[in-house]
Amino acid sequence: MGLxxxxxxxxxxxxxxxxKWYEWSELHKRPQVSWPxxxxxxxxxxxxxxxxxxxxxxxxxxxxxxxxxPYPDLRHYTLRDYGNRVGVFRVFKVLDELGITPxxxxxxxxxxxxxxLMDEVVGRDWEVMANGVDMGRLHHDxxxxxxxxxxxxxxxxxxxxxxGQPVEGWWSPAxxxxxxxxxxxxxxxxxxxGDWYNDDMPYPITTAGGPLxxxxxSHELDDQTVQFQYKQSEAQFADQVEDAMRVLHKxxxxxxxxxxxxxxxxxxxxxxxxxxxxxxxxATVMGYEGAWSAxxxxxxxxxxxxP
Amino acid sequence: xxxxxxxxxRLYDYWPWEGRPKITWPxxxxxxxxxxPNIEFYELxxxxxxxxxxxxxxEPDVLSYSLRDYGNRAGTWRMxxxxxRYNVRGSVSLNVAVCDHHPELVDACVERDWEIFSHGIxxxxxxxxxxxxxxxxxxxxxxETVERHTGQRIAxxxxxxxxxxxxxxxLLAEYGVLYTCDLFCDxxxxxxxxxxxxxxxxxxxLEMNDIIVYNVNQQAPRRYAEMLKANFDQLYADGADSGTxxxxxxxxxxxxxxxxxxxxxEALEYITGHDDVWVTTGREIAEYYLDHYYDxxxxxxxxxxxx
Numbered sequence: 001m002g003l004x005x006x007x008x009x010x011x012x013x014x015x016x017x018x019x020k021w022y023e024w025s026e027l028h029k030r031p032q033v034s035w036p037x038x039x040x041x042x043x044x045x046x047x048x049x050x051x052x053x054x055x056x057x058x059x060x061x062x063x064x065x066x067x068x069x070p071y072p073d074l075r076h077y078t079l080r081d082y083g084n085r086v087g088v089f090r091v092f093k094v095l096d097e098l099g100i101t102p103x104x105x106x107x108x109x110x111x112x113x114x115x116x117l118m119d120e121v122v123g124r125d126w127e128v129m130a131n132g133v134d135m136g137r138l139h140h141d142x143x144x145x146x147x148x149x150x151x152x153x154x155x156x157x158x159x160x161x162x163x164g165q166p167v168e169g170w171w172s173p174a175x176x177x178x179x180x181x182x183x184x185x186x187x188x189x190x191x192x193x194g195d196w197y198n199d200d201m202p203y204p205i206t207t208a209g210g211p212l213x214x215x216x217x218s219h220e221l222d223d224q225t226v227q228f229q230y231k232q233s234e235a236q237f238a239d240q241v242e243d244a245m246r247v248l249h250k251x252x253x254x255x256x257x258x259x260x261x262x263x264x265x266x267x268x269x270x271x272x273x274x275x276x277x278x279x280x281x282x283a284t285v286m287g288y289e290g291a292w293s294a295x296x297x298x299x300x301x302x303x304x305x306x307p
Numbered sequence: 308x309x310x311x312x313x314x315x316x317r318l319y320d321y322w323p324w325e326g327r328p329k330i331t332w333p334x335x336x337x338x339x340x341x342x343x344p345n346i347e348f349y350e351l352x353x354x355x356x357x358x359x360x361x362x363x364x365x366e367p368d369v370l371s372y373s374l375r376d377y378g379n380r381a382g383t384w385r386m387x388x389x390x391x392r393y394n395v396r397g398s399v400s401l402n403v404a405v406c407d408h409h410p411e412l413v414d415a416c417v418e419r420d421w422e423i424f425s426h427g428i429x430x431x432x433x434x435x436x437x438x439x440x441x442x443x444x445x446x447x448x449x450x451e452t453v454e455r456h457t458g459q460r461i462a463x464x465x466x467x468x469x470x471x472x473x474x475x476x477x478l479l480a481e482y483g484v485l486y487t488c489d490l491f492c493d494x495x496x497x498x499x500x501x502x503x504x505x506x507x508x509x510x511x512x513l514e515m516n517d518i519i520v521y522n523v524n525q526q527a528p529r530r531y532a533e534m535l536k537a538n539f540d541q542l543y544a545d546g547a548d549s550g551t552x553x554x555x556x557x558x559x560x561x562x563x564x565x566x567x568x569x570x571x572x573e574a575l576e577y578i579t580g581h582d583d584v585w586v587t588t589g590r591e592i593a594e595y596y597l598d599h600y601y602d603x604x605x606x607x608x609x610x611x612x613x614x
Contacts, residue, residue: 002438007354009429013407018365019351019517029380060365140365175370198373199380200565219374228527239529240353244566246397251565260565 006162010172021204022196022214023180032256033201033306036048039183040252040290041245042299044261045102045282046194046217047091048131048224049117050173051109052080056136063135063174065228065267072264080135080267083116087270092277098286100293102264105131105171108158118162127295129169129194129284130155138176145180152184169296171195172219192300200248200258202303211305215296234274238281245285252290257306260285316337318476319499319508319609328603330495330550331496332595336585337454338539338547339592340578343488343511343558344386345400345426345523346416347466348408349375353431354537359470361431375430375560376531379409382563387415389568393575398589400426400465400488405460406456417457422588423489425449427467433537434470446482463488465511479505486593494551496596498604505601509552509592514538522568528570535574543581551579552592 194217
């Protein structure tokens with residue numbers, strides 16, 4: 001009595017991937033990419049503005065950073081909200097001082113609850129990226145298609161209206177997708193997604209709703225992953241950002257333009273004891289010859305225009 | 308199997324470190340050093356196994372899947388460039404379905420004269436619950452697939468996702484596999500008790516495995532470089548008395564990221580900069596040990612257990 005025939009059958013065992021979203025492709029065999037003005041590394045800084053509801057559902061799982069104690073978990077609710085009240089202004093000040101143009105991802109609830117933050121972003125002419133509705137509403141196959149459409153429409157319509165921008169970038173909360181998410185966002189005018197952490201460069205995705213690009217939004221040069229999930233120090237986070245930049249910059253001399261993605265959560269890096277390490281790392285990054293601070297759409301435009 | 312056999316299946320006999328016959332590696336080397344990259348394919352929607360769930364999140368687990376897919380798209384190339392620079396050949400723990408999905412990766416290993424050994428079919432197909440006929444089929448599949456794509460006859464085995472049955476070692480020995488990587492109880496090779504033939508364990512190391520360090524213990528890259536160098540220093544010192552083995556097991560999806568690759572390079576530069584280090588492969592260690600030390604080891608173990 002073993003596992004049965006199906007366990008030793010491999011219906012997708014053939015050349016390429018085991019799904020239809022994108023083609024198998026090796027980074028080092030692709031045409032080299034040229035960035036504008038001879039830039040070598042596109043520095044894609046993403047600031048994540050999140051709302052964690054106090055009644056965050058436990059199913060299908062809790063996004064990292066979510067509620068922990070029995071209801072009401074005021075300690076985690078307020079610690080996350082610290083980012084939107086205080087930390088974000090500290091982070092924006094660092095970016096302003098370094099002349100960095102970030103992309104700012106919003107849960108649509110943040111835009112509704114805190115219009116001041118949208119004013120800060122739009123006033124600086126920074127790009128808004130959609131990050132779903134809030135950190136309690138995840139995309140997964142347990143949702144009906146109608147329910148998922150409602151989440152996506154809520155996110156995109158609120159953010160497009162509040163920002164006056166086309167909002168072409170999508171990041172699913174906690175990088176959790178259903179089998180339909182890519183198709184549904186493509187149908188609604190999204191041009192790139194940041195959920196797939198499998199490349200250093202943009203690459204095309206095919207969906208029944210139209211074409212998309214995957215953008216290399218970092219998961220491990222993300223302050224939440226490194227300092228919250230991995231419990232490493234702010235100095236260790238800064239080291240990794242700097243080490244990645246050194247490697248990518250060196251590579252760019254032989255392999256063409258590269259992307260350095262750094263993801264910042266104001267509830268993490270905006271804390272008083274952490275902000276200096278972030279500022280130091282970003283200053284080091286921007287000190288490289290050919291470091292080009294650019295938004296997600298700018299990087300993708302340049303990628304598509306590259307000969 | 309009795310309860311006593313379940314508590315200790317007697318895969319090997321106790322053999323105290325002190326008092327063993329002295330090992331000297333080729334050319335008087337005191338440490339045998341090998342690097343074992345795991346080149347893997349994880350299925351997006353694997354066939355379920357009742358004992359172990361493949362993905363931590365509901366399928367499609369885009370984050371976990373894409374994080375691993377990175378190794379094939381980008382990480383392997385970056386890791387290979389570093390190993391080439393220090394003339395270190397890999398001993399590849401291969402999910403053999405990679406021969407079908409991504410033959411370019413296997414070809415790149417063969418071009419470098421790297422050893423290919425088996426890590427099962429996919430890293431999302433577990434041996435838990437297999438009957439003997441099923442387990443024979445995956446072993447035969449591994450031999451056949453690797454031979455067809457590379458011309459090599461596999462000599463080593465690392466169980467797929469480290470999943471075994473109580474008959475795995477006996478079957479591997481029967482099929483002529485020389486060594487297992489699944490026993491972590493020693494710093495030297497050791498005989499394994501099997502029903503037929505001669506079969507040994509070659510030290511592979513969980514502690515120096517990049518996935519254990521980065522994803523399980525969640526350490527920072529510069530810390531990994533320190534750990535690798537400290538591990539080497541002690542084994543090199545011990546090797547003056549009797550030859551030791553150091554292995555660095557790798558996963559290109561972890562070690563091959565820009566923020567981590569220099570930590571590995573630093574360790575390789577350090578280790579290969581020492582005299583009396585035999586930079587080799589799993590197969591070469593196993594063959595040398597079987598030719599020169601297996602019989603004395605068996606006698607020494609018997610003597611140690613006589614009292």
